[in-house]
Amino acid sequence: MDLTNKTILVVGGATGIGSATARICAMQGAKVIIADYNEAAGAETAAAAGAMYVPVNVADENSVKALFARIAEQYDHLDVLIQTAGVLKGAYVPVEEFSLETFTNVVDINATGSFLCTKYAVPMIKKAGGGAIILISSVAAIGVSSSVAYGASKGSVSSLGVTLANKLAEDNIRVNVVHPGGIKTNMKLSVIGAEAETRGQSGEQAIAQAAAGAELGEPEGVGKILAWLASDEAEYVRGFLFTR
Numbered sequence: 001m002d003l004t005n006k007t008i009l010v011v012g013g014a015t016g017i018g019s020a021t022a023r024i025c026a027m028q029g030a031k032v033i034i035a036d037y038n039e040a041a042g043a044e045t046a047a048a049a050g051a052m053y054v055p056v057n058v059a060d061e062n063s064v065k066a067l068f069a070r071i072a073e074q075y076d077h078l079d080v081l082i083q084t085a086g087v088l089k090g091a092y093v094p095v096e097e098f099s100l101e102t103f104t105n106v107v108d109i110n111a112t113g114s115f116l117c118t119k120y121a122v123p124m125i126k127k128a129g130g131g132a133i134i135l136i137s138s139v140a141a142i143g144v145s146s147s148v149a150y151g152a153s154k155g156s157v158s159s160l161g162v163t164l165a166n167k168l169a170e171d172n173i174r175v176n177v178v179h180p181g182g183i184k185t186n187m188k189l190s191v192i193g194a195e196a197e198t199r200g201q202s203g204e205q206a207i208a209q210a211a212a213g214a215e216l217g218e219p220e221g222v223g224k225i226l227a228w229l230a231s232d233e234a235e236y237v238r239g240f241l242f243t244r
């Protein structure tokens, strides 16, 4: 895959799947921008990848607007948006005890955040004459979720993605929604720890076991697919993809 001369924004690129994706895109020749609200990890990943780092809170429209204004100072257009920022909260909390505050917070980051990043990315991708948008949903979108809010938010991301795929086709912008399975990141490992604790077992031990084992996929595995989807080789791919 060749990403030379492509300008690629990886939102949520500080850690996990986003960080792996940003590094792979940079290695393949792309000009990469990492946006994330984790400033320490964002700056560190960007420095290692030779990328630009911009802080953002995807749930806040003014912050997203400021992110794209900052990108526009540096680049005249954007070729690809890869939106990986997300949170998982409320794992194993029964629906009748689930707080509205947690539900809204998860939806604001995962679903509204994907909408806001797309809203401001589209004008910059149109300036390039077209490009790609890649959203990250989850198998949680189809019922496999430990959290009521996370499942609902990811269902929304998937539906947003297919809606956009139809609406943006005429602008030569292809949209894909990637649904990873279990991947070895802080997000997934902390859920494994929480699950072990619901069974009265040590969360720390469960996390160490999962991190050392082969059952979960590696962030780079998904990162390679996201980077490939950003390339011209993926020009005929549309819609939903499920990964390990």
Ligand SMILES: NC(=O)c1ccc[n+]([C@@H]2O[C@H](COP(=O)([O-])OP(=O)(O)OC[C@H]3O[C@@H](n4cnc5c(N)ncnc54)[C@H](O)[C@@H]3O)[C@@H](O)[C@H]2O)c1
Pocket: 011, 012, 013, 014, 015, 016, 017, 018, 035, 036, 037, 038, 056, 057, 058, 059, 084, 085, 086, 087, 109, 113, 136, 137, 138, 139, 179, 180, 181, 182, 183, 184, 185, 186, 187, 188, 219
């Ligand atoms: N790890 C898995 O098993 C798995 C499976 C399916 C889907 N996913 C999805 O993959 C994506 C990446 O997750 P990950 O597993 O790499 O976890 P991660 O926690 O390492 O990455 C999430 C990133 O999003 C950033 N982020 C969170 N809230 C933000 C906000 N409001 N504004 C800006 N940035 C914010 C975090 O700082 C972090 O860098 C998420 O959307 C997640 O839901 C993960």
